[in-house]
Amino acid sequence: MDYFDIHSHILPGVDDGASTMEESLAMLGVAYGEGTRSILLTPHYTRGKNSYTREELHNIFVNLKTEAEKQYPGLKLYLGNEILYEEGIVDDLKNGLIQTMNDTKYVLVEFNIRISYNQLYEAVRKLTNARFRPIIAHVERYRCLFKHIERIDELVGMEAYLQMNISSVYGGLMDENARWCKKLVREEYISFFGTDAHDLEERAPYINDYAAWIRKKCGEDLLEQLFVKNPQRMIENKYIVE
Numbered sequence: 001m002d003y004f005d006i007h008s009h010i011l012p013g014v015d016d017g018a019s020t021m022e023e024s025l026a027m028l029g030v031a032y033g034e035g036t037r038s039i040l041l042t043p044h045y046t047r048g049k050n051s052y053t054r055e056e057l058h059n060i061f062v063n064l065k066t067e068a069e070k071q072y073p074g075l076k077l078y079l080g081n082e083i084l085y086e087e088g089i090v091d092d093l094k095n096g097l098i099q100t101m102n103d104t105k106y107v108l109v110e111f112n113i114r115i116s117y118n119q120l121y122e123a124v125r126k127l128t129n130a131r132f133r134p135i136i137a138h139v140e141r142y143r144c145l146f147k148h149i150e151r152i153d154e155l156v157g158m159e160a161y162l163q164m165n166i167s168s169v170y171g172g173l174m175d176e177n178a179r180w181c182k183k184l185v186r187e188e189y190i191s192f193f194g195t196d197a198h199d200l201e202e203r204a205p206y207i208n209d210y211a212a213w214i215r216k217k218c219g220e221d222l223l224e225q226l227f228v229k230n231p232q233r234m235i236e237n238k239y240i241v242e
Contacts, residue, residue, distance in 0.1 A: 001035065001211075001220075001223065001224060001227065001228065002035060002036070002037035002038070002228070003034065003035050003036040003037065003038075003207050003211070003227045003228075004036070004037070004038040004039075004040075004227055004228060004231035004232070005031060005036050005038070005039045005040065005193075005194055005195050005197070005205060005207065006040045006042070006080075006101070006108070006135075006163065006192045006193070006194045006231050006234070007040065007042050007082065007108060007137060007138075007163055007165070007192075007194025007195065007196050008027075008031075008039055008040065008041055008042060008194065008195055008196065008197045008205060009041075009042065009043060009044070009082075009196070009197060009198045010024050010027045010028060010031075010039065010041055010064075010197060010205070011024065011041045011043050011057070011060055011061060011064060011079075012024040012060065012064065013060070014043040014050075014051060014052050014057065014060060015043045015044040016044070016198060017043065017197070017198045017199070018198075018199070021063070021064065021067065023199075023200065024064055025064075025067060025068065025071060026200055027197060027199070027200060027204065027205055028068050028071075028072055028075065029071070029072070030200065030204050030205050030206070031195075031197070031205040031207075032072045032075055034205065034206055034207045034208050035207065035208060036075075036205065036207060037074055037075055037076060038075075038076045038077075038078070038231065039075070039076070039077055039078070039205075040078045040079070040080050040101060040102065040108075040194075040231075040235075041061060041064075041077060041078065041079055041080065042080045042081055042082040042101075042108050042194075043057065043081060043082065044081070044082050044084065045081040045082065045083045045084065045098050045099070046084045047084070047086055047088055047089060047092060054096070054097060054098070054099055057079070057099060058079065058099075061077070061079045064077065065077045078101070078102040078235055079099055079102065080099055080100060080101040080102065080106075080107075080108055081098050081099040081100070081107075081108065082108050082109075082110055082137055083098055083107060083108065083109045083110065084110055084111075085109050085110065085111050085123050089109075090126050090127060090130050090132075093107065093127075093130065093132060094130065100132070101135070101234060101235065102234075102235040102237075104133075104234065104235065104236075104237035105131060105132050105133045105237060106132075106133045106134075106135055106161075106234050106237070107127065107132050107133065107134055107135065108135045108137050108163065109123070109127065109134050109135065109136060109137060110136075110137040110138065111123065111136075111142060113141045113142055113143060114143060115142060115144060116144055117144040117145070117148070117151055120142065120144060120145075120155075121151075121154070121155070121158075124136075124155060124158055124160045125158065128158055128159055128160070133159065133161065134160045134161065135160075135161045135162070135163050135191070135192060135234075136155070136160055136161070136162050136163060137163050137194075137196075138163065138164065138165045138168075138194075138196060139152075139162040139163060139164055139184070139190070140164055140165065140168045140177065140180065140181050140184075146177075146180060147180060149183075149187075152184065152189050156189060161191040161192065161240060162184070162189055162190050162191055162192070163190070163191070163192040163193065163194055164181060164184065164185070164190045164192075164193055164194075165193070165194060165195065165196045166193045166194065166195055166207055166210040166211065167195070167206070167210055168181040169181050169182055169185060169210055169213050169214065170209075170210055170213070182213075182217070185214060185218060185222075186217065186218060188222065190226065191226070191230050191240055192226065192230055192231060192234070193207075193226050193227060195207060211223060211227070214226070
């Protein structure tokens with residue numbers, strides 16, 4: 001199976017991910033070796049604190065894409081942002097200052113891990129009211145959601161999508177967070193996986209070992225849904241059929 005990684009920090013020199021073109025290409029090489037053939041590059045967007053404009057981001061993306069095509073046949077790269085939510089983000093989206101996921105209505109959004117549920121709910125409501133389709137980045141991190149399946153249900157009912165970092169399914173029976181993550185996967189609350197890769201060491205773009213658990217416990221069909229079908233529909237700006 002060819003994997004699609006929708007969350008990564010591989011674009012060089014724009015955030016706390018890859019710092020150089022050489023590091024970016026090496027990270028792409030690791031991903032390619034894992035069987036990843038499509039990657040959404042999602043550098044951080046923090047309102048008023050970015051070191052780039054959207055135009056500059058696009059130029060860096062084109063340069064990396066050109067170099068990657070020479071080394072990794074069949075590897076497809078797409079551009080987005082991982083958006084740190086705060087007041088004014090919806091206005092920035094409406095004004096075209098933020099890179100949506102492959103220029104679609106889908107937006108990858110992260111929050112302070114200590115955000116209250118009411119604040120998170122209101123943020124999602126504002127995004128959906130503005131006709132964006134929020135993907136909550138690394139949903140496993142937010143304490144207000146941990147073990148609150150009713151809140152997960154409510155967010156999904158609002159047409160928010162949940163992205164989990166693939167490494168979060170790793171852990172034994174004594175790992176409370178891993179048990180929670182596995183529950184969300186098994187019960188099909190998760191729409192997307194990503195590596196959230198930042199480097200070549202602790203946060204490298206590995207997928208295979210973690211995907212093996214999904215294949216074993218949840219089946220090939222769900223694995224394909226999460227790593228192939230859902231991402232493809234997303235980049236084509238189609239609704240995800242759950």
